[in-house]
Amino acid sequence: MKRIFLFLFSITTFTLAANAQSAQYTEAMEKQVAAIDKNASSEELTQAGNTFERIAEVEKTQWLPYYYAAYCKVMQALSAKGNTIDALADQAEQHAEKAEALSKNNSEIAVIRSLIATARINVDPMARGRKYGPISSGFLEAAKKYNADNPRIYMLEGQSLYYTPEQFGGSKVRAKEKFELSLKKFSTFRPESSIAPHWGEEYTKKLLSSIGN
């Protein structure tokens, strides 16, 4: 009797431990995602990025920790200057590649890789625009192929039109269309879980409102 009981007991503890593990994952992820959802400073991005890296190393089958680690690095790269941009972009790229190995043909990862190329342009727009511009838009096209309802694709397309001078084909009018399309997609977009990618709506609204009518 005792033996059976102990046996049952050990089984329950094991399952409990397993559940605890995934609860620990979700909880830790939720906390970090919340931290970067608000306008995170570069320091906060470093912290969150480090935490995502730690989680990624433990959860070897989850793509999201790598995805968010890449997100933190590319966001830092976008606001960095000079040579640090490439170093951060390299790190972001490594994380994005690992995420991709775990989740192929993923629209969200393609969006991140597009952003990484955009960040690299900033090092020297005159010399690099011709190379990384098409790479960046190529990833957005891929993202569209994997999931055309991803609102972040249109947000980035709009952003590129918004910041490109008119002489080079930029257009506030067409940027506005893209932002509106993005917001429409946001309104129907349901992230798969509390920790699935869901960023960008506020930013899109902000850029859209700056265009006015």
Next chain:
Amino acid sequence: MSPKSLYLLCLMVLPILAQAQTKISGKVTDAKKQPLPGVNIYIKGTYDGTTTTADGSYSFSSTAKGEQLLSASLMGYKTLEQTVNLSGAAIVLNINLKETMNELKMVTISAGSFEASDEKKNTILKSLDIVTTGGANADIVAALKTLPGAQQVGDKEGLFVRGGTGYETQTFIDGMMVRNPFYSGMPNFAARGRFSPFLFKGTSFSSGGYSAQYGQGMSSALVLETNDLPTRSSASIGIMTIGANVGLEQLSKDKKSSFTLEADYTNLTPYFKVFKTLQQPTTYPEIAGGSLVYRRKTSKTGMLKAYVYGNWSRFGYQGKSLEYQGDEELFELKNYNIYSNLTYHENLGKGWKINTGISYSTNKDRIHLDTIVKAAEANVRTRSDLSQARVVLTKSLGAFSLLRFGGEYQYAVEKTAYNQYHLDYTDNYGAGFVEADIYFSPKLVGRAGVRAEYTSLMEKTNLAPRVSMSYKLDDKGQVSLAYGEFYQKPEQQYLRSKHDLEYMHATHYIATYERRSTAYTLRTEVFYKKYHDLVKTTPDINSNGTGYAKGAELFWRDKKTIKNADYWISYSFLDTKRDHLNYPYEVQPDFAAKHTASLVYKQYFSKITTNVGLTYSFATGRPYYNPNRPANEFMHDRTKTFNTVGLIANYLTTIGKAFTVFVVSVSNMAGQRQEYGYKYSSDGLRREAIRPMTPSFFFVGMFMSFGIDRRQEVIDNN
């Protein structure tokens, strides 16, 4: 509650109680004891960890027990892993992280070399700089003449570097020598380089002390690296005042291979009808050419490239004869040129890399002239064929150090005919080299190498040791030293008549100091060069020529001080004398100026998306030979100082769906009279200045590029 259930409760609670936490804290610093913020510090295999704060300190707790690995990582530093024993007792652990050997922080071998590249970080020039340099007319060599070490020679092809002739600069494409890098021209008028700067992702101009992998350049090496796969398919069209070009670039669906087809046609008839030329064209200059490039990524690290270039050109001029008063002289030329190469590089694993290639080129000139002997006309036919193969193996010795060795073989056929007289020869040339780059520390690197060469024509071997080292003083500054022996076969025109000449030979000593940041570059270099065994033509062709060159150079580039502007200044002081060709003794040669300086200024006007480049170049007068002077005053006279201002404006826009660049370029804007020297009639009674065919050159062009892969349009993706 029964005792049994109490016991059970204990069992269930115990594991939780047993998860007592261990607190770990401390501080992370670098080698100089400076705090490092942002370090990811954690127990491996757990979530437990934290990020160091601004003062480098950290503190976290872990539920793990027993022997665990603590990891501390930060971008740019070597990740540290250390065993810790987690027992519940607090641990205080201060950690020191070492910087990784990082390309940006590493010292690089830099004596004597200027690189233009988009790939490598921290190069002095970007590829784009070559086409936005005023007055350079998108000619690689013309743009490089604004760098220290190069002379402002406008009457002969090539880069005249540190007291060397244009022949002493050797051009390499993907490691392989190019026999005819310039269009065929006529005496006293320089021709442009054949290859468009847009073909190359990297250009490295070395004014001395370069690697043992390159040979047959006694003064300088111009190393060009061709582009990799394009990022998308595109079509391009260019319309210019002097011609047109079209291009098509197709990237395969799997993005692993690409085809590029290009064709161009240049005709100077309209231009020379409007602007007066020094001599009257009898055949207006015309050039037609095409090229084909195939690239294939054979694996993640492997790349195969094939390049074929074919070109035809002709021109003819008639001018007053200096020798026979009242007579006219004629020079007409037709040229056919083919250049091809096939290269392959791949990582072989275990730190081994291979770079290999084959190349074939042929160049044919048909020259018709009536200047040599009055009444009898002369036909000169020359043809040079060069086939070559090259293999280089590189073995990584860890931490950036490497060993490089390889060999090359060239088979050259040189044919020339003056009317019915022929002077032909063939040469088998073989070379081998071995060289090691050793990083003693991230701050100190040394390179030692040796190159051995043999030519069957001269039946001679040479052995050229080369050594250089660089030491990094701090974040931005570094000093470099270089020594090397450089050998080169005498020019074809002398080898033709006499085979058993010696290799011409130069010994280089170079010392460099440079400071570099993203905003500016300062570079100073002093050098001493000793020439041995130069070709002399008196009393007969021999190898008894001598010479030296010494000097100091300065380069300053600033991209920051003036908003949207970028400028560089270069200055070269050159003290050189040589006794070669028909010189009676060592004198300053006719291609060398004592002081040379350039100011290159570029400004981007973002509102009108226009980039304007202005270049001012200056050189003091060059010696010329006046036969009316006594023998002890050979090369005594000096030309006037050389001044020129060149302008280029690039207006960037889109027309329809095409990215379009409008280019306006003017060389020698102010129309200053340029004299490169004087030539005299053989009786010394008449003379004529050597000047460019037109004092200035205007160029207007429109270049459109269409992305033909709709899915990848940057902007027009509606």
